[in-house]
Amino acid sequence: MNAIIISAILGVVMMYSGVLTKNTSAIRNVAIVGLIVLLGLNMAEGCGYQLFHINTKGMMSFEKYGLLFNSIAFASTLIYFLLSGRDIEKVGVYVAEYFALIFFILCGVAIVTSFNSLLLLFIGIEIISIPLYILTGADKRNLKSNEASLKYFLMGSFSTGIMLMGITLIFGATGSFMLKGIAPLVTGAADAPLNIWLVSGLLLLFISMAFKVSAAPFHFWTPDVYDGAPSVFTSFMATIVKAAIFVAFLRLFDGAYGEMKGAWQSIISITILLTLFIGNITAVFQQSVKRMLAYSSIAQAGFMLFALFGFNEFAKEGIILYSAAYSLATIGIFAILIKMKDYTFEGFNGLGKSQPVLAATNTIFLLSLAGIPLTAGFFAKYYMLAAAIKNGTQFWLVIFAVLCAAVSVYYYFRVIQSMYFKTGNAETSTITPAFKYVLIVLAGIVILLGVFPQLLLSQMYF
Amino acid sequence: MVPVLLLLIPLFSGLALFAVKNENSVKTLALLSSIVTLVVALYGMTCANGSEYLIVNKEWLPALNSRFHMEVDGMGKVLTLLTALSFPIVFAATSGNRYEDSNRFYALMLLTQAGLMGVFMAMDALLFYFFWELALIPVYFLCSHWGGERRIQVTFKFFVYTFVGSLLMLTALIYLYFHAGQSFDIKAFYNIKLTSSKDALMFWLMFVAFAIKMPLVPFHTWQPDTYEQSPTAVTMILSGVMVKMGVFGVIRWVAPVLPISFYQYGDTITWMAIIGMIYASLVAMQQDDLKRLVAYSSIAHIGLMVVALFATTKSGMQGVMIQMFNHGINIIGMWIVVNAIEQKFGTRKMSQLGGIAQKAPGLAILLVIVALANIALPLTNAFVGEFMMFNGVFASTVTRFNVVFTVSAALTIILAAVYTLKMLQKVLFGEANAVTAQATDISFSVKASLVIIVGAILLFGVYPKPMLGVTSELVDVLLNKMTLTMGK
Numbered sequence: 001m002n003a004i005i006i007s008a009i010l011g012v013v014m015m016y017s018g019v020l021t022k023n024t025s026a027i028r029n030v031a032i033v034g035l036i037v038l039l040g041l042n043m044a045e046g047c048g049y050q051l052f053h054i055n056t057k058g059m060m061s062f063e064k065y066g067l068l069f070n071s072i073a074f075a076s077t078l079i080y081f082l083l084s085g086r087d088i089e090k091v092g093v094y095v096a097e098y099f100a101l102i103f104f105i106l107c108g109v110a111i112v113t114s115f116n117s118l119l120l121l122f123i124g125i126e127i128i129s130i131p132l133y134i135l136t137g138a139d140k141r142n143l144k145s146n147e148a149s150l151k152y153f154l155m156g157s158f159s160t161g162i163m164l165m166g167i168t169l170i171f172g173a174t175g176s177f178m179l180k181g182i183a184p185l186v187t188g189a190a191d192a193p194l195n196i197w198l199v200s201g202l203l204l205l206f207i208s209m210a211f212k213v214s215a216a217p218f219h220f221w222t223p224d225v226y227d228g229a230p231s232v233f234t235s236f237m238a239t240i241v242k243a244a245i246f247v248a249f250l251r252l253f254d255g256a257y258g259e260m261k262g263a264w265q266s267i268i269s270i271t272i273l274l275t276l277f278i279g280n281i282t283a284v285f286q287q288s289v290k291r292m293l294a295y296s297s298i299a300q301a302g303f304m305l306f307a308l309f310g311f312n313e314f315a316k317e318g319i320i321l322y323s324a325a326y327s328l329a330t331i332g333i334f335a336i337l338i339k340m341k342d343y344t345f346e347g348f349n350g351l352g353k354s355q356p357v358l359a360a361t362n363t364i365f366l367l368s369l370a371g372i373p374l375t376a377g378f379f380a381k382y383y384m385l386a387a388a389i390k391n392g393t394q395f396w397l398v399i400f401a402v403l404c405a406a407v408s409v410y411y412y413f414r415v416i417q418s419m420y421f422k423t424g425n426a427e428t429s430t431i432t433p434a435f436k437y438v439l440i441v442l443a444g445i446v447i448l449l450g451v452f453p454q455l456l457l458s459q460m461y462f
Numbered sequence: 463m464v465p466v467l468l469l470l471i472p473l474f475s476g477l478a479l480f481a482v483k484n485e486n487s488v489k490t491l492a493l494l495s496s497i498v499t500l501v502v503a504l505y506g507m508t509c510a511n512g513s514e515y516l517i518v519n520k521e522w523l524p525a526l527n528s529r530f531h532m533e534v535d536g537m538g539k540v541l542t543l544l545t546a547l548s549f550p551i552v553f554a555a556t557s558g559n560r561y562e563d564s565n566r567f568y569a570l571m572l573l574t575q576a577g578l579m580g581v582f583m584a585m586d587a588l589l590f591y592f593f594w595e596l597a598l599i600p601v602y603f604l605c606s607h608w609g610g611e612r613r614i615q616v617t618f619k620f621f622v623y624t625f626v627g628s629l630l631m632l633t634a635l636i637y638l639y640f641h642a643g644q645s646f647d648i649k650a651f652y653n654i655k656l657t658s659s660k661d662a663l664m665f666w667l668m669f670v671a672f673a674i675k676m677p678l679v680p681f682h683t684w685q686p687d688t689y690e691q692s693p694t695a696v697t698m699i700l701s702g703v704m705v706k707m708g709v710f711g712v713i714r715w716v717a718p719v720l721p722i723s724f725y726q727y728g729d730t731i732t733w734m735a736i737i738g739m740i741y742a743s744l745v746a747m748q749q750d751d752l753k754r755l756v757a758y759s760s761i762a763h764i765g766l767m768v769v770a771l772f773a774t775t776k777s778g779m780q781g782v783m784i785q786m787f788n789h790g791i792n793i794i795g796m797w798i799v800v801n802a803i804e805q806k807f808g809t810r811k812m813s814q815l816g817g818i819a820q821k822a823p824g825l826a827i828l829l830v831i832v833a834l835a836n837i838a839l840p841l842t843n844a845f846v847g848e849f850m851m852f853n854g855v856f857a858s859t860v861t862r863f864n865v866v867f868t869v870s871a872a873l874t875i876i877l878a879a880v881y882t883l884k885m886l887q888k889v890l891f892g893e894a895n896a897v898t899a900q901a902t903d904i905s906f907s908v909k910a911s912l913v914i915i916v917g918a919i920l921l922f923g924v925y926p927k928p929m930l931g932v933t934s935e936l937v938d939v940l941l942n943k944m945t946l947t948m949g950k
């Protein structure tokens with residue numbers, strides 16, 4: 001509860017800070033301090049220290065799991081602010097508003113990690129989405145940004161509509177919005193003929209969530225939106241937002257439909273298959289690193305879907321680890337990408353010579369995304385595969401997934417090849433020493449989690 | 463204690479080298495570090511098998527029930543010694559080579575050594591997988607940065623090949639983990655019982671990873687290109703030590719864990735290996751480039767190890783373990799000569815060489831001995847290994863084709879003699895031409911490292927007892943485990 005209220009308040013504070021001062025670095029510092037407070041209070045709630053006692057009538061519950069994810073999201077955002085805060089200022093003149101919108105998104109994140117009622121899921125998703133539509137179009141004078149924003153808004157509205165329709169059907173079938181209220185009916189439905197309204201509602205809900213996490217075949221908006229949006233905001237929406245929606249996805253199906261596994265497992269298998277295939281194969285053909293990262297985020301979503309497929313303790317732990325590993329690495333890569341003058345692969349040629357720190361840390365992040373041991377990405381993938389294998393069915397899907405992971409090496413390593421083995425003159429904007437230090441710390445965290453993942457996972461239980 | 467030192471000395475000295483700028487001190491430090499590692503490995507050889515100095519078992523990932531469990535057993539002793547011995551030799555022999563950013567080059571080399579050591583000592587499947595991949599990453603950077611003209615594509619092909627293999631192995635390891643009561647320990651893996659179809663699936667998933675690494679025909683296409691394009695120091699490590707990871711992996715993680723499929727598919731794989739051996743030998747005969755010749759001859763030699771391995775006899779398995787060491791030493795010797803020739807004459811084409819024997823007698827004598835070891839002549843170490851392997855194949859009771867296998871595998875020895883002697887003839891003898899007319903003998907460091915290798919060749923050729931002694935017990939344990947499973 002701390003996180004929801006504080007982040008909303010901080011959003012308002014940020015809006016007013018824009019009225020009081022035009023000094024952008026002051027605004028940024030307020031945002032950073034606010035975020036640290038938010039992170040601290042969220043962790044405090046994990047230790048039982050609650051600032052607010054509001055009776056949500058069971059519509060929300062705050063467990064270790066959701067709180068831990070909040071902490072990861074806030075900590076990632078903090079690193080994101082430290083790395084790319086200055087670049088947020090360069091997008092346009094409404095700096096305070098950008099920070100405010102990000103805090104509102106974090107409020108939405110905190111809601112979707114703790115909902116018990118479908119209505120709150122809907123509200124959370126909308127609180128996340130609407131600021132994102134604005135941020136996507138933040139670069140007002142850029143036609144691509146406008147196009148991306150409009151596309152995202154239209155497609156997002158459709159998916160919202162579909163979600164509402166699904167919730168309505170489920171309510172019609174069960175008479176309840178609560179996950180706990182739906183669950184018994186689902187269990188009963190296992191041997192009785194399935195309730196058609198319930199199943200259709202579930203399917204619609206699945207589709208809208210798949211849209212939000214850009215799972216194929218509902219991924220078509222992703223490349224254009226990620227490519228068109230200002231890079232700083234792409235970084236945020238491809239990582240923290242996406243991971244949060246995955247947690248919501250898992251929570252929804254874990255709470256309500258766990259028993260119906262068999263019925264929708266085939267749907268999930270097909271989604272995974274398509275997502276991995278389309279994401280990886282299309283990423284191979286990209287010329288721009290930014291667009292490659294958009295497809296790579298689709299491919300990574302395919303791996304995260306294994307959590308839904310597997311549904312066991314490996315899945316729950318894995319999605320936490322995956323969120324952290326994927327978010328940290330992608331934030332790092334985007335932070336470096338934003339500094340580049342040229343977003344194509346050729347733009348990275350010779351970076352290893354001109355900016356050794358950037359190139360070295362970027363390599364670690366890319367290795368993590370590829371899932372090489374000693375980086376957090378390895379254990380993330382490991383947990384997903386373990387979740388699927390423990391499930392015991394459809395072993396072929398796991399083999400397909402690892403083959404796709406091998407394909408992903410192609411496009412991640414292309415960046416490494418450009419940086420180190422090709423000669424060129426990679427141009428960057430000015431790099432501050434502080435930026436490098438944060439990158440090094442970030443790379444250190446990625447490696448630390450790659451050797452001792454329990455540092456993060458044990459937080460779930462203690 | 464020994465495993466920790468073998469892992470940490472190269473690891474930390476490798477990391478430290480990134481910070482050293484002076485080229486000469488980089489080379490000295492790298493050599494020094496590798497010699498210290500060698501001393502530790504030699505000390506390990508003297509400890510009794512199973513002694514507490516050779517075992518480390520610490521908590522690592524309690525949630526996954528994976529432990530930092532490393533042990534130098536009989537086979538581990540042989541292979542850690544090979545790893546420890548090859549690096550100082552390689553460093554000494556290539557000390558004349560100049561590299562851009564030499565500190566990174568040597569740092570990555572030492573990190574490779576750390577990865578290899580980990581692979582050979584890990585007794586926990588997840589730990590094994592960790593090192594298996596880690597040994598690959600520095601090599602990727604080494605080959606891509608310091609290799610020949612086509613290095614980027616070629617190295618990438620190599621990387622993708624092995625990465626696909628290792629990911630398939632990872633899925634199998636996770637599957638086995640759940641069937642071993644959620645444990646990665648090798649002892650727990652020994653108790654796994656699977657249905658025959660799953661057993662076969664897991665077998666192939668793991669075997670493909672190892673077969674790519676060896677490489678076994680038809681998974682070999684990365685190998686000649688990579689050997690040719692890599693800087694020679696890396697080629698030495700790749701062919702001398704790294705390909706042994708494949709054979710080693712089969713012995714440690716496949717044979718005792720999935721013996722049923724190991725027996726069932728033994729004949730299929732042996733046929734593959736034999737076809738591959740003959741094919742590789744024939745291709746080797748056609749090569750003009752020295753590096754490619756050695757590369758194909760290496761495929762043939764590894765093929766023989768696979769044949770002997772699947773014969774499942776004590777003599778065969780022990781032969782394989784010894785031969786892994788011998789082949790590593792011999793092929794590094796070959797590469798040192800190739801490197802010396804390339805550095806001196808600027809070419810590796812046999813058609814452009816000739817008459818070196820008169821100009822560089824030292825090189826000629828040493829090359830002849832190494833080459834004779836390559837064809838396993840008596841008195842050389844390879845003879846002992848190959849004799850034991852053939853003996854094992856011939857005596858094998860698990861296959862009906864033991865005689866056929868022995869005869870057709872022995873055929874490749876003749877082929878090996880053909881291409882090796884032809885190589886000697888073209889390179890050493892005949893008339894000196896414009897390229898080789900100005901030849902002088904090799905430098906002291908190259909000569910010294912070749913002398914060490916030749917010394918090892920002759921020593922283990924006449925006195926193989928230490929190697930036989932350390933591996934005997936382990937082979938008994940493995941064979942016992944395999945027959946027990948079959949009995950049930």
